[in-house]
Amino acid sequence: MVQNEMTRNGKVSVNVGTIGHIDHGKTTLTSALLRVQSEKGQAKYKSYESIAKGGIVRDKNKTVTVIASHVKYETAGRNYAHIDCPGHADYIKNMITGAAQMDGAVLLVSAADGPMPQTREHLLLARQVGVPHLVVFMNKCDLVEDAELLELVELDLRELLREYGYDGEKTPVIRGSAKQAHDDPTNPKAIECVEQLLDALDRWIPDPVRLIDKPFLMPIENVYSIAGRGTVVTGKIEQGMVRAGDSVEILGLKSATATDVITQVESFGEVLEVGNAGDNVGVLLRKMAHNEITKGQVLAKVGTLTPHHEFEAEVYVLKKEEGGRHTPFFDGYAPQFFFRTTNVTGSANVMGGVDMAMPGDGVQLKVTLKQPIAVADGDRFAIREGGRTVGSGVVTRVVD
Known part of the structure; x- marks a missing residue:
């Protein structure tokens, strides 16, 4: 009998990932983790190029990660499932998809540069999507x-946290060098930082609580067509259980x-x-x-979810200093709303007898989405x- 990934070797399964500014070394660290653990038989090594597959090649030493890549x-x-998230500002929406699946994260910052714009944005989004x-x-x-400069960078980081x-x-x-650990994986001094990082993950990130007893729900991250087999959808199971033979609904966005x-x-790769x-x-x-399924839809147990267009919500509007708007917005404001693996345009009206929302305000909004999504x-x-x-x-109340 094939046992479940979560318990087959008696270990707890935890979802983590690397977040942080472009060029600070997220993919190099991910590859170094695999290389160091592969030397102990606790991982299958994947090269930098393999992890960054599908990214934009800038030169032979650097590929800009575009989609979140998964390794273990x-x-x-x-058991760690590790998501290597994009750092480039243009691909933040794919970073949100990755972060929404994490039980904890590794915030990676270059000691040579210190915290940068995407460092702040990734921290904000990690907090918002619930990375604890x-x-x-x-x-x-x-x-x-x-x-002394290293001490100053660490002080800045702790203040930012x-x-x-x-x-x-x-x-x-x-503190360490992901590249040195990757390039010399049997040198105890070179890999000390990776060992310390793994120990910190084991100690600092609690065993996650899984919602096994709730109805099956999985946001769709990607959709693939596999020749001779059919359509495969991928994602992290948010709640419940699923097995071959189960009937499911594919809902939202349509x-x-x-x-x-x-x-x-x-x-x-394991059944x-x-x-x-x-x-x-x-x-x-x-x-x-x-082509009948799209990223951002969800798979769910039949009859347990309904897509919605409208909801009410408590919202915090970021200040200019936090990277947010410089000016207020008014009724009819139409930004993008990011839930789980999806983003959809909607219009927002300010509730409570107020007709505008200032940067730094906490407001109640009624939101009408252009496309229905699974929201609760x-x-x-x-x-x-x-x-x-x-x-x-x-979300405080689903309206329709």
Whole structure:
């Protein structure tokens, strides 16, 4: 019998990922983690080029990550599914998709540069989509000769963590060089920073609580057509369980809800008897073509969810100093709303007898979306316009 990925080797499964500014070394660190653990038989090594596959090649040493890439490795006590998130401002919406799946994150900052614009935006979005815990990796420390400068960068980072609601005092901050660890994976001194990082992940990020007993729900991250097999949709199971033979609905973003049957569930190339909440899986569907499904829809147990156009929400409008708007917005404001793996345009009206929302305000909004999505009370979302995050909110009441 094929056992579930979550328990087959007696270890807890945890979803983590790397976030941070472009060029600070996220993909290099991800590759270094795999290389170091592969030397112990606890990972299959994937090269930098393989992890960054599908990115934009800038030169032989650098590829700009565009989509979130998934890898896995183990420690003595855990299985880690690791998401390497894009850092480039143009691909923040794909970073949101990755962060929405995390139980914890590694915030990576170049010691040579310190915190940068995407560092702040990623922190904000990590907090907004509900990433509960962070570990900080100060990369490229080998390029900084001044020990006092390293101390200043760490102080800046701890202040930044406090600013965005994380524990600035106790959060582990690991110093090192991802490139040195990657290039010399059997050198104890070179890989010490990776060992410290893995230990910090084990200690600082609590075992996640999985919503196994709720109806199956999985936001769709990607859709693939596999020759001779059919359509595969991938994502992290948000709640519930799924197995081959289950009927599911595919809903949101389209006028009609479709129904299909799952014929196989896989995780990192291994067939699962059951996919549980928290697992990153690929689900093979019996009949639907890949062009009938789109990223941002959800798979759900039949009859448990309904797409909606309208909802009310409590929203915080970011100040200019936080990277948000410089001016207020008024009724009819039409930004993009980001939920889970989807983003959709909608119009917002300010409630409570107020006709505008100022940067820095907390306001109640009634939102009407152009396309229906699976949304429920308590769901968190980000508001973006013009390539920047301008607000964050939580649904207080679904209207239609």
